Amino acid sequence: MVSAMEIYMLLPKTNCKKCGVATCMAFAVGLLGRQKKVDECTPLIEEKKYEAKLKKLREVMAPIEKASETGLIIHPEKCFGCGNCVVACPVNVAAEPTRTAVGLGPEGEKVILRVEDGVVVVNNLKECKRFGPSGTLCNACTATCPSKAIEFV
Amino acid sequence: MAICTGCSLLCEDIVASFENGSLKHAKNLCRKGHGHFQAAFTERTRPMIDGEQVTIDKAVERAAEILKSAKSPLLYGWSNCTEEAQSEGIALAEKLGATAEATIACTTSFCEGILMERVLSGKIETCTLDDVRNYADTSIFWGSDPSSSHPRHLSRFSYYPRGEKRQRSYEEERTCIAVDVRRSPTAQLCSNYYFRLPPGGDLPFMEAILAVLDGKIPKVADKKKMIELATVLKKTEWGAIFPGPGLIYSLQDKMELFEQLLARLNEITPFKVVPMVADCNARGFNELLFEKTGHASSVSFNGGSAAYGPEHSVLAAAKKCDAVLAIGSDPLSELPIGTARALAHQPIIAIDPRRSLTTDAAKVVIPSALIGLEAGGTAVRMDGVKIKFEPVMNSELLTDEQILARIMEAV
Numbered sequence: 001m002v003s004a005m006e007i008y009m010l011l012p013k014t015n016c017k018k019c020g021v022a023t024c025m026a027f028a029v030g031l032l033g034r035q036k037k038v039d040e041c042t043p044l045i046e047e048k049k050y051e052a053k054l055k056k057l058r059e060v061m062a063p064i065e066k067a068s069e070t071g072l073i074i075h076p077e078k079c080f081g082c083g084n085c086v087v088a089c090p091v092n093v094a095a096e097p098t099r100t101a102v103g104l105g106p107e108g109e110k111v112i113l114r115v116e117d118g119v120v121v122v123n124n125l126k127e128c129k130r131f132g133p134s135g136t137l138c139n140a141c142t143a144t145c146p147s148k149a150i151e152f153v
Numbered sequence: 154m155a156i157c158t159g160c161s162l163l164c165e166d167i168v169a170s171f172e173n174g175s176l177k178h179a180k181n182l183c184r185k186g187h188g189h190f191q192a193a194f195t196e197r198t199r200p201m202i203d204g205e206q207v208t209i210d211k212a213v214e215r216a217a218e219i220l221k222s223a224k225s226p227l228l229y230g231w232s233n234c235t236e237e238a239q240s241e242g243i244a245l246a247e248k249l250g251a252t253a254e255a256t257i258a259c260t261t262s263f264c265e266g267i268l269m270e271r272v273l274s275g276k277i278e279t280c281t282l283d284d285v286r287n288y289a290d291t292s293i294f295w296g297s298d299p300s301s302s303h304p305r306h307l308s309r310f311s312y313y314p315r316g317e318k319r320q321r322s323y324e325e326e327r328t329c330i331a332v333d334v335r336r337s338p339t340a341q342l343c344s345n346y347y348f349r350l351p352p353g354g355d356l357p358f359m360e361a362i363l364a365v366l367d368g369k370i371p372k373v374a375d376k377k378k379m380i381e382l383a384t385v386l387k388k389t390e391w392g393a394i395f396p397g398p399g400l401i402y403s404l405q406d407k408m409e410l411f412e413q414l415l416a417r418l419n420e421i422t423p424f425k426v427v428p429m430v431a432d433c434n435a436r437g438f439n440e441l442l443f444e445k446t447g448h449a450s451s452v453s454f455n456g457g458s459a460a461y462g463p464e465h466s467v468l469a470a471a472k473k474c475d476a477v478l479a480i481g482s483d484p485l486s487e488l489p490i491g492t493a494r495a496l497a498h499q500p501i502i503a504i505d506p507r508r509s510l511t512t513d514a515a516k517v518v519i520p521s522a523l524i525g526l527e528a529g530g531t532a533v534r535m536d537g538v539k540i541k542f543e544p545v546m547n548s549e550l551l552t553d554e555q556i557l558a559r560i561m562e563a564v
Binding site for chain 2: 106114
């Protein structure tokens with residue numbers, strides 16, 4: 001996953017404040033947190049000398065823009081389908097205490113993570129503990145993944 | 154609900170739907186199991202003799218003729234057959250052994266067999282995986298990498314699920330330790346408790362654990378980490394060790410030290426061992442053969458008695474056999490090249506639902522029903538729990554058991 005510093009290196013670094021924040025670094029953090037959009041940096045869009053940087057920035061921002069509302073990104077090509085995340089997720093455990101909590105595959109629709117066709121898929125993302133402004137920084141699914149197939153922005 | 158025969162965990166909670174003879178959708182199948190289910194219906198075999206398609210009756214008849222005229226047949230494989238087929242196979246070996254020297258061997262004779270024999274004879278204490286889930290607070294993966302070989306091992310039993318006495322599970326109560334030559338995906342999850350060994354370094358590592366448990370200073374580079382490991386082992390309330398091929402290949406004949414280590418650990422706290430067998434019913438064959446002969450993985454029947462030892466192993470049998478029955482495995486791809494080459498020169502009878510290197514080289518090919526999908530029966534999970542299953546689809550193909558029964562009648 002790209003870092004705020006890497007994004008900053010692709011910005012004009014002039015601290016012109018046209019985007020509404022004080023510095024380019026703050027704008028980079030905003031981009032990473034998805035409160036800001038690339039188009040808000042007008043010099044980067046308008047000035048020709050930044051063309052290469054803009055292209056690269058759009059490339060690195062593509063996966064972040066695709067991330068779900070909680071910032072969850074799944075790389076199905078890396079997933080083993082082991083179900084560690086399914087069993088570890090606290091919402092899954094609460095939803096099916098007699099199945100997911102003891103290691104079995106989920107049956108109902110209330111769970112967030114489930115394994116389908118050999119890879120993990122996400123449902124009911126609104127139930128995720130990271131959702132909303134009062135969300136907690138739960139990382140049960142990323143910490144238990146042996147192949148780094150789940151990431152948070 | 155279907156059962157997955159992709160590895161020895163035999164997951165029973167699979168929801169799968171099939172359409173036009175292929176997998177349409179599956180829930181709860183890991184990537185390995187999904188690949189197993191998807192590939193199951195491709196490249197199916199047909200009854201053949203010398204590369205020409207024949208009727209199944211003729212193929213069975215020819216197979217019986219070859220076995221009947223052989224002086225030292227080798228019956229190899231069995232790990233992916235039902236218990237019913239395996240007992241039929243052992244009976245066939247016995248029958249052939251009355252007039253010839255018939256060797257019957259399972260795929261575990263190359264790795265887990267040596268450990269499995271100690272487990273079955275009670276020299277090494279074992280437990281079920283359900284016990285591991287309910288009670289274990291320390292799981293040691295030694296020379297094994299379940300994340301790759303048995304993907305659902307950690308999530309179903311050994312680390313992540315909540316058990317009767319382990320309600321706070323991996324967050325607070327369980328520790329998982331990996332001992333391996335490389336940072337495997339499982340070792341990645343163990344983070345602080347990953348011990349990297351050089352290939353063959355298991356013996357000195359065991360000696361170091363024994364030393365540090367006795368309060369001596371271990372002869373290893375990272376003494377602090379060893380002392381930390383000893384503290385974890387001493388604080389363990391109920392431990393489980395999952396030795397894989399890494400440990401077995403490294404120790405070979407020096408299993409006594411592993412037994413010594415287990416005895417020392419058991420003085421402090423209960424530590425159980427569950428060998429990480431790979432194939433879906435390898436343990437089933439080991440149990441059946443052990444019950445019958447007292448040896449787990451490879452035995453020669455000659456004149457009504459069973460012989461065991463290096464001269465009756467697969468390696469020795471491959472050199473002197475004059476006919477091979479390959480079932481539930483693909484020996485030409487799996488065995489060491491020298492042994493495989495020796496086998497390839499002999500007439501091979503391959504009983505397999507799908508095409509493999511062995512069926513390509515075989516003199517007689519007999520197609521069988523897919524275990525778990527088209528054929529029901531009993532299989533034994535890696536921890537010794539018997540699991541019965543029904544076929545999930547109809548098939549006109551004969552099962553392994555029926556084929557063996559027909560060969561048995563004819564010899």
